[in-house]
Amino acid sequence: MLLYPIKFEPILKEKIWGGQKLKELLNKESDLPNIGESWEISGVEKDISIVSNGALKGKTLNELLDIYKADLIGKKNYRVFGNRFPLLIKFIDAKKDLSIQLHPNDALAAKRHNSFGKTEMWYVLQAEADANLMVGFNQEMTPEKYVKHVASKTLPEVLNFDKVKEGDSYFIEVGRVHAIGAGVLIAEIQQTSDITYRIYDWDRVDDKGNLRELHNDLAIDAIDFQLQDDFRVPYSKVENEENKMLHCPYFTTNYLEITKTIQKENKVDSFIIYICVSGEAEIETAQTTQKITKGETVLLPAAIKTYQISSKKARLLEVYV
Numbered sequence: 001m002l003l004y005p006i007k008f009e010p011i012l013k014e015k016i017w018g019g020q021k022l023k024e025l026l027n028k029e030s031d032l033p034n035i036g037e038s039w040e041i042s043g044v045e046k047d048i049s050i051v052s053n054g055a056l057k058g059k060t061l062n063e064l065l066d067i068y069k070a071d072l073i074g075k076k077n078y079r080v081f082g083n084r085f086p087l088l089i090k091f092i093d094a095k096k097d098l099s100i101q102l103h104p105n106d107a108l109a110a111k112r113h114n115s116f117g118k119t120e121m122w123y124v125l126q127a128e129a130d131a132n133l134m135v136g137f138n139q140e141m142t143p144e145k146y147v148k149h150v151a152s153k154t155l156p157e158v159l160n161f162d163k164v165k166e167g168d169s170y171f172i173e174v175g176r177v178h179a180i181g182a183g184v185l186i187a188e189i190q191q192t193s194d195i196t197y198r199i200y201d202w203d204r205v206d207d208k209g210n211l212r213e214l215h216n217d218l219a220i221d222a223i224d225f226q227l228q229d230d231f232r233v234p235y236s237k238v239e240n241e242e243n244k245m246l247h248c249p250y251f252t253t254n255y256l257e258i259t260k261t262i263q264k265e266n267k268v269d270s271f272i273i274y275i276c277v278s279g280e281a282e283i284e285t286a287q288t289t290q291k292i293t294k295g296e297t298v299l300l301p302a303a304i305k306t307y308q309i310s311s312k313k314a315r316l317l318e319v320y321v
Contacts (some may be wrong), residue, residue, distance in 0.1 A: 001055060003071060003301040005283050005290040008049035008061070011039035016206055019071065019095025021185045022290040025126060026091055026295025037092050040297035043085030043192050053290070055250060061085055067111035067293040074270040074302035077321055081320070086321050088117075088233045088250060089273060089297055090188040091125070094180040099212065100134065100155060103193070104222040105174040112218070113195050117174045120190030121233065124168040125277050128183030135170055135178045136160045143220060150216055155200045169233035171246055175224030176231075187275050189319055191250050197222060244319065254318040258311040265306050270320040272300040283307060292316075 010028055015036025022028040022035045041061070042049045049061045056064065065085060077086065102179040103109075103118030110116075122133070138160040149155045159177065162168075164184060172178050177199070180186060187212040197219040201212050235245040235255050242264050243255040252268075258281055268273060274283065283300065285307045292298050292314075300307065309316070 001066060003303050004054050004147050004285060004288045004289050005304075005307075006051055006056065006064070006299045006301065007053040007290070007296065008041055008132060008299070009052045011047050011049065013025050013037040013039065016204070016212070017094055017096040017098050017182075019093045021093040021126065022091060022093075025185065027293075028091075034095070035093060037090050040089040040091065040275070041085070041299060042088050044088060044194050047194075049124070054288070068301065068303070071303040072271060073269070074321070076269050077271070077302075084192065086192055087273070088192045088194075089275060089319070090190070091295065092180060092186050092188055094182055094184050094186075097182045097202060098180045099198045100177060100179045101196050101198045102177050102219060102223055103172075103174050103194060104197065104218075108222055109193060109195050115195050116191045116193045118191050118193040118195055119174050119248060120172045121187055121246055121251075121253060122170045122172065122180070123187045123189075123275075123277060124164050124166055124184060125187060126166055127164050127168075128184040130163060131183035132161045132181040133168075133170060133184060134159050134161050134181060135172065136176055136229075137225070137227055140227050141225045142169075143223075146223065146225065147220070150199065153200070160231075169235065169245060170231050170239065171233050171248070172231075173224070175222055176228075177223060177241065187277060187317060188246045189251060189253060189275075189317070220313060225309065226254065245317075251319055251321050256278050256309070256314075256316040256318055258309055258314045258316065261308055261310040263306070263308050266300070266302065266304060268320050269302060271302050273317075273319040274298050274300065274309075275317040275319065277317060279311060281309055281311035281314040281316065283309050
């Protein structure tokens with residue numbers, strides 16, 4: 001069977017901090033009262049994405065990998081990852097502040113959890129007035145000083161808060177303390193991992209009156225205590241061209257603002273993911289045309305080498321490994 005641009009059923013997650021923007025702004029269908037996350041493409045165990053369009057509808061991402069191998073994800077990726085899809089794509093709606101947290105690196109995650117690490121990036125789709133993201137420390141930090149702030153529940157005093165708006169983008173490296181603030185809707189690109197070390201949760205309780213579990217014993221060995229200010233991802237917005245946002249060992253992300261038909265060629269020996277963050281576009285291959293609208297994500301298999309994208313006005317994130 002000839003491969004085509006593939007969409008997947010969103011996997012919606014209820015969260016204590018979630019809201020309704022995934023339904024109201026991104027057209028996700030759910031009766032959940034607090035929808036925090038929509039997992040768009042996932043190879044995480046027990047949350048494997050299922051194809052929603054075309055002849056492969058109903059098959060899982062793992063089944064596609066087993067059948068199509070390098071034709072799906074690229075030769076070099078298949079040599080490295082085999083039948084494990086390397087990226088997890090999400091939309092996240094924070095009606096309330098998320099917990100302050102961090103993620104372990106590959107070595108620590110493999111040793112403790114038999115998992116990849118969790119390097120990630122954020123793109124802000126929408127933010128309320130004065131909404132913020134928390135990334136890194138606002139002063140020099142040591143493990144000893146950090147432990148004192150955790151014990152006294154004053155950790156927020158030493159954290160860096162950035163007010164954000166639509167289009168802002170952040171790189172969250174492993175070990176970097178971070179949190180998504182109330183009122184922010186983001187697209188998240190990350191390694192395939194669900195390992196999070198929660199270090200402070202604003203002392204809130206769940207619907208049964210219980211505090212959520214913290215992971216400070218695990219986190220202390222995983223935190224990057226260096227004071228850095230390279231959190232934001234700068235990028236250009238030249239229309240109808242690839243605008244490089246981020247290149248790291250785990251993924252590359254480009255920004256595309258499409259206002260006409262552009263010809264594309266896959267030269268990277270990888271699958272390519274398109275996340276529509278505004279407007280709508282059509283992706284046309286030799287076999288088919290697939291529409292993608294705001295809040296949708298599509299996977300272009302590596303075997304598709306030439307295609308075109310058409311739109312009067314759309315903004316896309318282009319992601320590959």
